[in-house]
Amino acid sequence: MLTARERLQRRKERPALVELHRALSRLTSTLTVMNTGAHPDDEESGMLAAFRFAFGMRVIVACSTRGEGGQNRLGLERAGALGVLRTREMEEAARTLDGDIVWLGHGPDDPVHDFGFSKNGKDTLSRWGRERIVERLVRAYRAERPDIVIPTFLDVPGQHGHHRAMTEAAEEAVKRAADPNAYPEHLAEGLTPWQVGKYYLPAWSGGGGTYDDEVPPPGATVTVSAPGVDMATGAAYDEIGEWSRACHASQGMGEWRPEPQSTWSLHLKRGGKGTETDIRDHLPATLTDLAAGLGRETGAELRAARARIDEALEAFPRQAGIIPALAAAARHIETAQARLSEEEKERIGHRLARKLAEIDAALAVAAGITATVWAEPAALTPGGCGTLHVHLTPTEVPSAVDITPVLPDHISSGTPARQGPVTCFPLKVSPDAPVANAYPPAFSSLLGGGTARVALTAEIGGRNIKIFMDPEQPLDIVPAHSLVLSPDALVVSTHAAPERATIRARVEGVEAWLDLASLPGIAATPTADGLEIDIAPNLGPGRYTLPATVNGAQAWRQTPITYPHIGRTRFIAPQNLDVLALDLRLPEGARIGYVGGGADRVGLWLKRMGLDVTDLDEAALRGDLGRFTTIVVGIFAFGLRPDLAAATRRLHEWVEGGGHLVTLYHRPRDGWLPDRTPPRRLVIGTPSLRWRVTQPASPVAFLAPDHSLLQGPNTIDAEDFAGWDKERGLYFASEWDGAYTPLLAMHDAGEAPLKGSLLTARVDDGQHTHTSLALHHQLDKLVPGAFRLMANLVQPVISPR
Numbered sequence: 001m002l003t004a005r006e007r008l009q010r011r012k013e014r015p016a017l018v019e020l021h022r023a024l025s026r027l028t029s030t031l032t033v034m035n036t037g038a039h040p041d042d043e044e045s046g047m048l049a050a051f052r053f054a055f056g057m058r059v060i061v062a063c064s065t066r067g068e069g070g071q072n073r074l075g076l077e078r079a080g081a082l083g084v085l086r087t088r089e090m091e092e093a094a095r096t097l098d099g100d101i102v103w104l105g106h107g108p109d110d111p112v113h114d115f116g117f118s119k120n121g122k123d124t125l126s127r128w129g130r131e132r133i134v135e136r137l138v139r140a141y142r143a144e145r146p147d148i149v150i151p152t153f154l155d156v157p158g159q160h161g162h163h164r165a166m167t168e169a170a171e172e173a174v175k176r177a178a179d180p181n182a183y184p185e186h187l188a189e190g191l192t193p194w195q196v197g198k199y200y201l202p203a204w205s206g207g208g209g210t211y212d213d214e215v216p217p218p219g220a221t222v223t224v225s226a227p228g229v230d231m232a233t234g235a236a237y238d239e240i241g242e243w244s245r246a247c248h249a250s251q252g253m254g255e256w257r258p259e260p261q262s263t264w265s266l267h268l269k270r271g272g273k274g275t276e277t278d279i280r281d282h283l284p285a286t287l288t289d290l291a292a293g294l295g296r297e298t299g300a301e302l303r304a305a306r307a308r309i310d311e312a313l314e315a316f317p318r319q320a321g322i323i324p325a326l327a328a329a330a331r332h333i334e335t336a337q338a339r340l341s342e343e344e345k346e347r348i349g350h351r352l353a354r355k356l357a358e359i360d361a362a363l364a365v366a367a368g369i370t371a372t373v374w375a376e377p378a379a380l381t382p383g384g385c386g387t388l389h390v391h392l393t394p395t396e397v398p399s400a401v402d403i404t405p406v407l408p409d410h411i412s413s414g415t416p417a418r419q420g421p422v423t424c425f426p427l428k429v430s431p432d433a434p435v436a437n438a439y440p441p442a443f444s445s446l447l448g449g450g451t452a453r454v455a456l457t458a459e460i461g462g463r464n465i466k467i468f469m470d471p472e473q474p475l476d477i478v479p480a481h482s483l484v485l486s487p488d489a490l491v492v493s494t495h496a497a498p499e500r501a502t503i504r505a506r507v508e509g510v511e512a513w514l515d516l517a518s519l520p521g522i523a524a525t526p527t528a529d530g531l532e533i534d535i536a537p538n539l540g541p542g543r544y545t546l547p548a549t550v551n552g553a554q555a556w557r558q559t560p561i562t563y564p565h566i567g568r569t570r571f572i573a574p575q576n577l578d579v580l581a582l583d584l585r586l587p588e589g590a591r592i593g594y595v596g597g598g599a600d601r602v603g604l605w606l607k608r609m610g611l612d613v614t615d616l617d618e619a620a621l622r623g624d625l626g627r628f629t630t631i632v633v634g635i636f637a638f639g640l641r642p643d644l645a646a647a648t649r650r651l652h653e654w655v656e657g658g659g660h661l662v663t664l665y666h667r668p669r670d671g672w673l674p675d676r677t678p679p680r681r682l683v684i685g686t687p688s689l690r691w692r693v694t695q696p697a698s699p700v701a702f703l704a705p706d707h708s709l710l711q712g713p714n715t716i717d718a719e720d721f722a723g724w725d726k727e728r729g730l731y732f733a734s735e736w737d738g739a740y741t742p743l744l745a746m747h748d749a750g751e752a753p754l755k756g757s758l759l760t761a762r763v764d765d766g767q768h769t770h771t772s773l774a775l776h777h778q779l780d781k782l783v784p785g786a787f788r789l790m791a792n793l794v795q796p797v798i799s800p801r
Contacts, residue, residue: 016368017317021232022098023362024316026446027309027329028056030351031285034102034146035059036137036170038162039067039114040090041248042152044202046241047264048097050226054237055280058354059099062140063090064133064166066107066439069114069726073252073636074563075598078780080108081559081571084438085250088566091443093247096240098445102140104133107439112136114162116726117694119748121155121164128165137173138183142191145350147283148198149174150266153206156215158689163206174199174270192346197283198272203265209668212687220265222276236260249565287333287355290348298339305332305355312362322366327461330359360465361446367460368394369401373453373471375427378568380411381480381509383431388413388475390423390454401458406468408451410434410477429477435556435572436476450474473568481509481550482558489578490533491608491787495585498537503577505530508558512550519544522579535579543782544579582784585713586610587795593620593628597640600776602632602664606794609787618643625654629796633663635776638677639670645677652679655766660797665731665772674735679763682770685734685756691772692730693746693754700728701745701753708798709760709769710743713791720785729773732756739763740770767797 033051035043043061051057068083077085087103094101105112105128112128125133141149151170153163176182178195186192203220207213226237233240238260246254266279273282284290287306291299308329315321337352364370372391380386390403403423405413410433414426436451443449448468452475457466486504505514516524516531521539524546525532548555557575562568586609593616594603606613614620616631621643625631631651637644655661656679666672666684674683685691700721702710710716721728728746733756736742742755760769771793778786 016365018232020317020362020365022053023358023365024313024322025053025056026058026098026358027355027362028313029058029285030287030290030355031148031280031283032058032060032144032146033148033150034062034140034144036062036149036151036166037153038064038160038166039070040086040093041067041245041251041253042163043093044150044152044264045093045097045244046226046238046261047224048099049240049244050224050237050264052098053230053232053240054226059097060102060144060146061090061094061099062102062104062137064104064112064128065114065162066103066105067114068108069116070251072250072599073640074250076601077250077561077571080438080573081561082250083107083114084569084571085561085563085566086248087439088561088569089248089250091449092566093244094443095445096244096247100144100445101443102144103439103441104136104140106441117692117730118161119689119694120161121168124161124165125168130169133165133169134173134176135183137169138177139186139191141173141177141196142186142194145194146196148200148279149196150200150202152202154201154213154215154217156213158212158214159206160211160689167201171199171269196271198268198279199270200266201269203267207687209686210688212689218267221268222266222279224264224266224279226262236262238262247565249563284348284351290351294336294344295339298336301332301336301339305329305336308332319366323363323461326359326363326366327463330356330463333359357446361467363460363463363465364456364458364467367458369456369458369460371403371454371456371469373469374473375452375471375475378471378473379476379478379570380427380429381478382429382433384429384480386427388425388427388452388454388471390425392421392423401456404455404457406448406453406455411452433477435479438569438572476570478558478570478572479509479556481507481512481556483507483514483548483550483555483575484557485548485575485577487608488575489580489608489782491580491582491584491605492535492539493584494539494541494581495583499535501533501535503531503533507550510551514555515549515552516577517547519546522546524577533577533579535581539581541582541784544581546577546579548575548577578782580782580784580787582787583714584609584787584791586791587713589629590794590796591627591629592794593625593631594634595621595631595637595641595644596634597637599636599640600634600664601780602634602776602790605779605787606632606790609791611791611794621647621650625650625659626657628659630660630662630794632794633661635664636666636670638666638672645671648677655679655768656764658765658797660767660769660795662793663768663770664776665729665774667731678770679768680737680739680761681735682733682737682740682759683735684731688731691732691734691754691756693728693732693748693757695748696724696727698728698746698748702743703745703755704741704743707741707743707760709792709795713795714788716785716789716792720788722785723783724778724785725781725783726777727774729757729771732772733759733770737761765797769793
């Protein structure tokens with residue numbers, strides 16, 4: 001549940017007059033525009049803000065993945081957990097735009113997921129399933145009925161393969177959505193064919209520091225111009241777009257621009273009816289436009305409704321003028337609805353139904369009726385109980401408003417109790433209730449985006465309205481327990497003597513007994529506070545998974561995810577113990593200092609390998625570095641740790657005196673100054689698409705196979721690059737001082753070899769090694785070769801000059 005301070009902040013962000021103007025501006029248009037993309041943050045936020053707040057259009061973001069294969073600038077969430085975080089960020093970004101979301105991918109276990117960077121759209125479609133993603137887009141078009149579809153990116157070489165795939169699929173889906181013979185199974189769901197009115201491509205390049213579009217954008221056929229500023233806030237529309245983008249904080253989005261963008265050029269690829277000067281030309285943009293295609297009496301009702309809406313806007317912010325005008329507008333629309341033929345219902349019925357829902361929302365805001373909804377506890381367990389609280393504002397109207405919980409089938413509500421302005425509904429969860437879906441299929445800014453919400457009905461201005469409100473924190477069904485094993489993975493060497501490891505275990509939520517399966521060569525024995533793991537000396541190389549159970553059933557770990565911009569959520573996954581046994585030798589005498597930026601777990605894995613590792617904070621960086629043989633700098637750390645940047649000169653002096661500095665990959669924007677950050681000049685390649693190898697099985701050539709970093713203490717060969725996950729590496733070096741020796745070369749199919757993935761240089765009596773290999777990710781995935789190579793990279797300088 002949100003704290004009182006967080007709830008106060010949310011109220012501050014959307015004052016009542018802004019809410020009212022937002023609700024009224026929705027009523028001016030009958031158009032829907034859908035922006036398609038592959039990842040949360042792909043949406044063209046400034047343009048969508050102009051569509052919604054300047055033109056009154058409904059805006060929808062259709063996103064294929066949850067971004068689970070990306071990076072995280074905020075914390076350690078990766079893979080599925082990152083997908084949960086970015087899903088919530090996208091919801092908050094959409095809320096800022098008063099927009100909706102249709103998700104086409106359903107998390108990392110769905111074929112349509114973010115599997116990491118791709119350079120090829122066809123390859124992406126083959127992995128997602130081309131027919132699968134097109135069908136899901138057709139379903140979205142038929143369900144949401146957009147008049148305009150605009151991908152954010154072009155399908156051109158040099159662009160992210162996920163972007164290319166979505167743009168190809170978006171256009172194909174436009175054709176199929178209108179075909180009555182395509183996907184006849186949709187008819188059983190009430191989805192009928194839908195003809196998208198216009199399909200545009202961006203008339204701008206998607207290049208920059210990351211991509212490198214090889215084909216210039218198509219010529220502009222129309223330009224979207226954002227007129228002036230938003231009346232409710234006084235902000236430029238692109239500035240509102242950046243407010244929305246700032247919700248993608250895990251990706252470092254959102255920036256202040258001294259001159260906000262005010263125009264967006266588009267290329268009409270399909271649809272339209274001739275020359276246009278405005279994106280709304282030749283489309284039913286208003287109720288008046290709809291009236292033109294109807295009978296005289298029906299059309300007159302819609303024109304009257306438009307006139308009453310105009311009166312409400314002119315009356316802003318006076319409640320006395322707004323409420324009767326909107327109530328009258330709704331009556332005119334309902335009268336028109338009753339006169340529609342079956343063909344007219346199919347063609348425009350959805351527009352009128354949407355307009356009535358928007359009028360209800362505007363009437364509620366005009367009357368000052370809103371609700372704060374929260375559950376205690378915010379997460380319920382199967383068979384558990386809780387309470388749903390609804391606090392109505394203003395406090396003197398609760399008796400005039402009917403409150404009805406809208407709950408999933410496995411949650412029931414009892415007789416409510418009134419406590420002043422708060423109505424309390426007892427909740428009961430069925431014992432067989434499934435765990436909540438961490439990746440909801442959609443989000444609606446108007447109709448409530450949660451699986452559990454409340455419906456408010458009231459009479460305002462003689463009209464019976466109905467609106468929906470979400471809880472402050474989503475009401476989820478979670479396992480009754482959370483098991484935390486520390487550590488949750490062991491790394492053991494087949495060269496070591498028999499090992500005994502102590503695993504601390506903590507079960508939260510229930511009184512429970514814990515069990516961990518044993519495997520040949522690995523015995524697990526419960527203790528008072530955890531487990532003792534005995535590993536036999538003859539345990540062969542491999543990855544062993546020991547399933548954990550709590551009270552005889554699958555054990556789960558619930559990882560809380562809490563950030564100010566998204567509130568509270570969680571990632572739920574099975575909890576097991578993994579044991580990786582491998583041929584691993586450690587460097588002798590290595591004393592390692594680790595400088596992390598919070599974006600990887602390399603320091604943790606070095607400790608689990610059995611190395612002597614000290615985490616270096618700001619004070620340690622100012623202290624005696626001479627006690628370390630090796631210092632490892634984690635990914636992004638120069639951009640995330642100002643104290644590290646300030647200590648650069650001291651690091652250089654330490655290297656010159658005989659230390660071994662190992663830097664993991666950095667982006668050019670991560671405080672990496674080619675002539676100052678590394679001990680010798682080293683340039684990170686840009687755009688990054690050209691300086692990465694995305695295929696995890698791409699062949700690796702050894703340029704200096706006899707180099708000490710490849711020969712000891714482990715002999716590194718091609719087998720160490722087997723079984724890699726997601727990619728080989730990224731942000732490869734493009735230029736370097738002659739002191740550096742490139743050790744490896746690799747490339748994606750059809751491309752020239754890249755030699756900047758692993759470089760090392762003697763610097764006076766010391767050494768600097770820089771790697772752009774995705775070692776931190778491979779360690780998390782328990783890839784054996786990554787541990788062997790990492791052990792070599794952290795060895796002390798072999799011999800001074």
